[in-house]
Amino acid sequence: MELMARPKRHEDGAVDRADDPSRERLSRERVVRAAIGLADEHGLGAVTMRRLGDELAVDPMALYKHVRNKDDLVDGMVDLVVAELPPVPARVRGGWRGRLRAKAVAAREAMQRHAWMPEAVESRADATPAMLRYYDEVAAIMQDGGCSIDLVHHSLHALGSRVLGFTQELFDVAGALAAGPQVLALQAHGMADELPHLSEMLLQISHDEATIVGSGCDDDVEFAFALDLLLDGLERRRKADDRASNG
Amino acid sequence: MELMARPKRHEDGAVDRADDPSRERLSRERVVRAAIGLADEHGLGAVTMRRLGDELAVDPMALYKHVRNKDDLVDGMVDLVVAELPPVPARVRGGWRGRLRAKAVAAREAMQRHAWMPEAVESRADATPAMLRYYDEVAAIMQDGGCSIDLVHHSLHALGSRVLGFTQELFDVAGALAAGPQVLALQAHGMADELPHLSEMLLQISHDEATIVGSGCDDDVEFAFALDLLLDGLERRRKADDRASNG
DNA sequence: ACCTGAACACCGTTCAAGT
DNA sequence: ACCTGAACACCGTTCAAGT
Numbered sequence: 001m002e003l004m005a006r007p008k009r010h011e012d013g014a015v016d017r018a019d020d021p022s023r024e025r026l027s028r029e030r031v032v033r034a035a036i037g038l039a040d041e042h043g044l045g046a047v048t049m050r051r052l053g054d055e056l057a058v059d060p061m062a063l064y065k066h067v068r069n070k071d072d073l074v075d076g077m078v079d080l081v082v083a084e085l086p087p088v089p090a091r092v093r094g095g096w097r098g099r100l101r102a103k104a105v106a107a108r109e110a111m112q113r114h115a116w117m118p119e120a121v122e123s124r125a126d127a128t129p130a131m132l133r134y135y136d137e138v139a140a141i142m143q144d145g146g147c148s149i150d151l152v153h154h155s156l157h158a159l160g161s162r163v164l165g166f167t168q169e170l171f172d173v174a175g176a177l178a179a180g181p182q183v184l185a186l187q188a189h190g191m192a193d194e195l196p197h198l199s200e201m202l203l204q205i206s207h208d209e210a211t212i213v214g215s216g217c218d219d220d221v222e223f224a225f226a227l228d229l230l231l232d233g234l235e236r237r238r239k240a241d242d243r244a245s246n247g
Numbered sequence: 248m249e250l251m252a253r254p255k256r257h258e259d260g261a262v263d264r265a266d267d268p269s270r271e272r273l274s275r276e277r278v279v280r281a282a283i284g285l286a287d288e289h290g291l292g293a294v295t296m297r298r299l300g301d302e303l304a305v306d307p308m309a310l311y312k313h314v315r316n317k318d319d320l321v322d323g324m325v326d327l328v329v330a331e332l333p334p335v336p337a338r339v340r341g342g343w344r345g346r347l348r349a350k351a352v353a354a355r356e357a358m359q360r361h362a363w364m365p366e367a368v369e370s371r372a373d374a375t376p377a378m379l380r381y382y383d384e385v386a387a388i389m390q391d392g393g394c395s396i397d398l399v400h401h402s403l404h405a406l407g408s409r410v411l412g413f414t415q416e417l418f419d420v421a422g423a424l425a426a427g428p429q430v431l432a433l434q435a436h437g438m439a440d441e442l443p444h445l446s447e448m449l450l451q452i453s454h455d456e457a458t459i460v461g462s463g464c465d466d467d468v469e470f471a472f473a474l475d476l477l478l479d480g481l482e483r484r485r486k487a488d489d490r491a492s493n494g
Numbered sequence: 495a496c497c498t499g500a501a502c503a504c505c506g507t508t509c510a511a512g513t
Numbered sequence: 514a515c516c517t518g519a520a521c522a523c524c525g526t527t528c529a530a531g532t
Contacts, residue, residue: 049525059498061526070525122369132442139444149451152444157464158473160414167407195379197386201396217404226405229480230473237476296506306517317506
């Protein structure tokens with residue numbers, strides 16, 4: 001998963017700089033792609049103007065010619081990832097719900113390749129142009145499906161980032177706790193007495209899962225559960241609106 | 248909203264240090280409350296070991312006696328806020344749904360006083376003890392209401408941080424865009440052609456709202472809409488489970 | 495006119511030196 | 514044995530000095 005082109009080096013390790021004028025020129029896209037590669041490999045925390053400069057074999061200050069500042073860099077990373085999300089397949093079963101579902105599931109796959117995206121998006125105040133276009137597509141799917149503008153509006157709020165493929169979880173309820181040893185650790189620390197309901201739940205989960213796969217929750221299942229819960233609820237509201245205006 | 252006790256100073260401005268042994272002793276709670284006060288007033292970014300030391304009129308290094316490191320400090324801030332959320336009133340109408348709803352709405356009020364909480368929570372890998380206790384209470388309410396353990400589990404994933412009062416929005420769809428001037432700005436920059444559905448939606452919102460209040464969306468309404476959508480859907484699943492096992 | 499890199503004003507944390 | 518503060522290894526960004 002090497003998204004960026006590494007700077008060319010001589011076999012002896014010396015870096016081409018002033019010598020080689022054919023060396024790939026810097027551009028905003030090349031800078032942003034290098035940052036994405038850095039984040040994919042080492043996390044968003046590793047994305048540093050200085051380190052990015054190293055990665056591109058360039059003076060850190062040179063980056064400021066292609067990027068206003070670090071905020072602008074992160075904006076660029078988010079925008080590029082969202083811009084490159086696959087378009088929803090032309091023919092999908094299940095009406096507007098099915099189309100929206102397919103869109104969210106496709107986005108989710110991309111987000112798993114870029115695990116830093118939720119944190120990056122969360123840290124932005126404003127939506128990037130690509131995010132706006134994405135949400136316009138979502139609105140289009142719903143309006144085409146017969147949702148009122150008012151319902152579309154509420155839905156965008158209700159779905160939030162879920163439609164972009166985020167799990168949006170407070171903490172990894174299962175990953176952090178459902179692993180067998182962790183449950184035991186909980187009990188060992190006497191927390192099980194304090195958390196009877198969670199303990200019972202986690203115990204049952206790890207018991208059920210143990211017979212099938214490893215342990216912990218299936219993120220895909222949970223994502224689909226929440227998504228369908230919301231989409232089903234929204235379709236019910238759409239039908240109710242329909243009856244109210246047509247009946 | 249002054250949560251912390253400021254260090255006492257002489258009227259001439261000189262700081263009591265070694266002189267005054269009765270000067271309030273540092274403690275983990277005092278450190279954490281000071282950090283919360285700092286975040287409430289100036290945002291999470293202003294919470295710095297150095298600045299916190301200044302605030303408490305203490306060497307920054309002295310903080311490390313009460314707090315393992317900065318991560319531990321933020322953990323402490325999150326834990327204290329969650330621990331002090333009001334308990335759900337004993338008698339609330341509407342069964343488990345009503346009780347859970349009341350809990351989320353009460354939490355939401357607290358979160359609005361501590362606007363840095365979503366960011367702080369998002370940056371944590373693990374839940375704090377108070378968060379675990381909170382989620383145990385949520386699980387208890389649902390189990391008492393007749394939800395199967397399996398449904399409780401899915402619900403915790405689906406509700407995510409919403410039950411803690413977070414809006415969990417990707418970006419402030421409305422705040423950033425629905426304000427009248429912004430819509431015009433959008434059109435001026437030719438984005439309206441690219442975003443026909445969003446533009447139409449935002450135009451209608453600002454038109455509708457203009458006659459009632461200012462502009463933008465009502466966050467409380469949107470929070471309640473999404474919460475009820477989820478709670479209604481979960482109650483439907485509970486009933487379906489009921490029929491499946493009893494019928 | 496352009497580019498570069500030294501320097502500034504921060505940060506969390508270590509660790510040695512002083513009591 | 515304890516505490517303190519100098520120092521380290523970073524950070525984003527400014528700005529002046531050099532070409």
